[in-house]
Amino acid sequence: MFLFIDVLRILVVLVSLPYLAVGQRKKLACSYAHPQAVEIGYLPGNITLDLCTHVIFKGFSYPQFVGRQMRFDDEEKKAFTRLLTNVRERSSTVRVVASIGGSATEYALTSVSVAHRRSFVQAAGSLLLELDADALELHWEHGESYDTGASVVTDRLAMVTFLRDLRQTVNSANDQSEGRNRELWISGTANPHLISTSYNVFEVCGLVDQVTLETVYIPRGASHAPIYSKPVSLPKIAGLNVENISIGDGIIDATNKWITDGCPPKKLILGVGLIAIGKSYMSFLGQFFNLFGQDFYDWGPVERHVVDYRELCTAFRQPGWSFVWEPHGLMPYVTRQLPKGLEQRYSYENVQSLGYKIELIEQQRLGGVYVDFLHSDDVDGRCGETYALTKFLASRLQAIPSDIGFAIDWI
Ligand SMILES: *[C@@H]1O[C@H](CO)[C@@H](O)[C@H](O)[C@H]1NC(C)=O
Numbered sequence: 001m002f003l004f005i006d007v008l009r010i011l012v013v014l015v016s017l018p019y020l021a022v023g024q025r026k027k028l029a030c031s032y033a034h035p036q037a038v039e040i041g042y043l044p045g046n047i048t049l050d051l052c053t054h055v056i057f058k059g060f061s062y063p064q065f066v067g068r069q070m071r072f073d074d075e076e077k078k079a080f081t082r083l084l085t086n087v088r089e090r091s092s093t094v095r096v097v098a099s100i101g102g103s104a105t106e107y108a109l110t111s112v113s114v115a116h117r118r119s120f121v122q123a124a125g126s127l128l129l130e131l132d133a134d135a136l137e138l139h140w141e142h143g144e145s146y147d148t149g150a151s152v153v154t155d156r157l158a159m160v161t162f163l164r165d166l167r168q169t170v171n172s173a174n175d176q177s178e179g180r181n182r183e184l185w186i187s188g189t190a191n192p193h194l195i196s197t198s199y200n201v202f203e204v205c206g207l208v209d210q211v212t213l214e215t216v217y218i219p220r221g222a223s224h225a226p227i228y229s230k231p232v233s234l235p236k237i238a239g240l241n242v243e244n245i246s247i248g249d250g251i252i253d254a255t256n257k258w259i260t261d262g263c264p265p266k267k268l269i270l271g272v273g274l275i276a277i278g279k280s281y282m283s284f285l286g287q288f289f290n291l292f293g294q295d296f297y298d299w300g301p302v303e304r305h306v307v308d309y310r311e312l313c314t315a316f317r318q319p320g321w322s323f324v325w326e327p328h329g330l331m332p333y334v335t336r337q338l339p340k341g342l343e344q345r346y347s348y349e350n351v352q353s354l355g356y357k358i359e360l361i362e363q364q365r366l367g368g369v370y371v372d373f374l375h376s377d378d379v380d381g382r383c384g385e386t387y388a389l390t391k392f393l394a395s396r397l398q399a400i401p402s403d404i405g406f407a408i409d410w411i
């Protein structure tokens with residue numbers, strides 16, 4: 001039966017279509033590491049605001065007690081203000097996100113004491129009201145548990161309590177300044193094994209505006225940020241047709257899990273590390289024992305060597321690299337022989353692998369991408385075009401038709 005109310009609903013949607021079209025543009029958040037960016041001579045004025053919709057200042061260390069109040073570091077606050085002032089001078093649309101780092105332990109310890117939590121929330125509120133940030137991001141680091149996939153049940157409980165308090169602070173900041181819509185963000189894991197144990201996805205996504213999914217350190221698999229995990233082939237036993245099984249460690253498994261656990265896809269922003277992760281290993285040992293071989297499976301944090309894309313692309317000019325495509329992760333890697341029987345391997349991103357990540361965003365209707373870090377890209381064009389990877393992401397995101405057709409789904 002076609003009710004009058006349905007007609008009204010459709011009319012409302014049709015009238016608001018032009019506004020929805022604007023609202024549904026995919027985000028491209030560019031992260032800026034402090035003080036690392038300044039150390040390489042990359043200042044706030046160097047940020048390419050025409051590519052980014054948001055700049056994330058990664059940035060604030062966990063606030064410390066000074067007397068009975070929690071305070072952020074003064075030097076970090078000054079650096080944030082320099083960035084924010086510069087961005088505001090050059091753009092009226094790019095929004096600035098203040099990211100607050102902190103270990104799971106620091107967050108958990110604060111959360112169990114009402115007084116401590118209140119101090120934290122007050123300090124965080126000052127980033128909005130005094131320093132004028134457009135959004136806060138809690139960067140909740142999982143540390144070792146991230147590698148082992150061990151459960152961190154305290155995170156699951158503490159996080160929701162924290163976010164409830166912060167939501168109130170953000171809302172009241174919005175009430176105080178008409179027309180401003182400040183936001184609350186949180187970083188989330190793309191390690192499928194940690195999602196259920198560490199995140200109460202349904203509640204978290206109800207409280208925050210965006211979840212930035214960290215994909216860089218997915219510990220298992222043949223690439224460091226794989227779309228699909230490498231399947232494990234079981235041996236064929238006496239006529240039984242055994243299939244390859246997926247161990248579910250890919251980014252696609254993680255984003256699916258966030259969505260099926262109750263997160264609206266448009267709240268998820270997929271992280272893309274413009275870095276390469278490498279290691280050196282004895283190639284003959286790898287062949288015999290399959291222990292220190294090419295998989296990221298057995299890469300402890302100590303063995304990892306992280307370089308910016310900017311540096312790796314210049315290293316490619318040296319002879320001896322073999323360029324390989326990893327078919328499950330849909331990512332490239334390079335290997336080369338070093339003296340003394342050592343072999344070196346780097347897993348990295350190029351426009352081809354980034355293209356697959358954009359496809360994932362389009363198919364799952366995620367909110368966009370965040371680039372970690374903008375200054376890891378080829379900022380000065382030493383390997384060709386400046387910002388080759390970020391420019392590619394920006395143009396592909398712009399080409400995605402807005403989610404307009406799906407507006408009808410919501411009524
Ligand atoms: C940042 O901008 C300044 C001034 O335009 C320029 O001299 C410098 O090389 C830039 N730094 C980087 C790392 O691109």
Ligand SMILES: *[C@@H]1O[C@H](CO)[C@@H](O)[C@H](O)[C@H]1NC(C)=O
Binds near residue numbers: 233242243244
């Ligand atoms: C399992 O994987 C192997 C190697 O990737 C492939 O050759 C084979 O066709 C796969 N088997 C099935 C049933 O998908």
